[in-house]
Amino acid sequence: MSLNPAEYRDQWEGRVAFVTGAATGIGLGVAQAFADAGMRLALSYRNEDDRAATEAWFADKGHEKPLFIKLDVTDRDGFAKAAQQVVNHFGEVHVLVNNAGVSVFGPTDEASYDDFDWIMGVNFGGVVNGIVSFLPKIKASEGRRHVVNVSSMAAFLPGPQAGIYTASKFAVRGLTDSLRYNLAPHGIGCSLCCPALTRTNAWKSAQKRPDSFDESGFPDVPEGALEQFGTAFEEGMDPYEVGAKILRGMTQQDGLILTHPEHGLDFAEEYMKQVAALPVEACPPGRMKIEELRRKAMRDAEAGLVIDLDDLT
Template sequence: MTVDPAQYREEWQGRVAFITGAVTGIGLGTAQAFADAGMRVALSYRNEDDRAATEKWFADKGYETPLFCKLDVTNRQRFAQVAEEVVDHFGEVHVLVNNAGVSVFGPTDEASYDDYDWIMGVNFGGVVNGLQSFLPRIKASEGRRHVVNVASMAAFLPGPQAGIYTASKFAVRGLTDSLRYNLAPHGIGCSLCCPALTRTNAWASAQKRPEEFADAGFAPPKEGELEQFGTAFEQFGMDPYEVGAKILRGMSQQDGLILTHPEHAIDFTQEFAKQIAALPVEDCPPGRARIEELRRQAGRDAEAGLSVAMDDLT
């Protein structure tokens, strides 16, 4: 562990954070890191045993008991109720971490509508619901504020068994990169976090498929296949607390992109080279070049906190 959350206590002490999927895995690691930085937390959960274990961790540390909110992130009405509960309980809310997700794999050409609707509904729709429910309340609060959308390295690196999962993470990446420009004029930071292999039970998502999405196009996993896949997470995955501490550091540094694992430099290098090689070697007409420079300037202005209108792009 290279990040000590306590070093960020001065700037985050007393700030209120809401985290989805927060009683296991990366969500729990983030909640623990935030608490070690002096933050007050509201946590969404689905499983009562996981909630109880999380409450015990906070009690053992002598920390304030989190506000636990039972939530299916695809339920828009409930999400809006939770946002009200958080503000009613704490008075304000300053940080949103959209973390909840499902990891389901299979050949994309065999996927059913239910596969698409379930995975996209949780991984992308859950982020949308979080933003819709919490952004007005974060804007109404004061002081240091931030939004973190947790995606995955799949937001950059597609794979043959993860088409819909990858699509959902690419979508979160695009949404977050654009949202950053919109939140800057409000003084609200915005980060995309893309973790890689982490010690979580995300591999078991396929075993928790809701009945309303039962029509799977993917063949059922072979006996022991998921458990074998899960050994990679357990044996070699990063500690979720380390991921959470790096999220905290990234927020503190106002990083737009938070990468937590160092092992992907070769992937980024290869991908960059592939993209550069795909560009045509020819002159660009001056008019098109001017439009693209206006786009770049609009991005710089937005990151500096200026509002950008459609007229600024032409």
């Protein structure tokens, strides 16, 4: 299918989407691609200069002005108010993109509680807050609807300096893969997106650490070293391309949206490690039966059936 968002207007025009972290980076790329597909937008942001630049882009393109909502995604009350504000403004909401996150690295064995609480609170807790706040509104709406949780290639490929970040992205992956089965009976699509290196300022996340989480166990990173790390992001994919691929994946009802082609070798190696770790031995019939029931339940759930605990035994 095409990567031209305008070619999907017939399926998405007039649909209302809420995108978090949408004034920069991947969130902005998603918002721009959605706008080019004719969607109406509510966008969360933190920085006023970023908001102004985003508003200018929409005006220059002749798109409808988005509803801008200043939001800290860890603020549950703020998220609940945002969901109601979107419905009050547009009447309905059809699409949720949980994108906002922080990209912070350091040795996990030296991490403090504040390190864990901040990174997990934003990257996983922010997704949870979006789901709890917006899903009732999306379920009450009609027509084509979708939830996209933006994770990271780190959800599959851990690294030595990214333990907490990786944990947060693994958590988003697991949550989304399970949520998909719960939303299918409601006719709501659900996708996990795992981008890799993208041309963003995500490397600056460490400079935006809240005072309430200032007791870090990570060693200080010299400014020059952080800026050097940031040069890697200049080689990344254009955020608009990531947004267009997310739109295409939603249209195709893809459960998993992978945007970068360069990780085939990593996936192959990881798969072979998992297969090699399986014991070569017979499985008792009772255990085998339970696993067969689990596989059937997953197929049924994906087909839109509601699965109860009784279906698993």
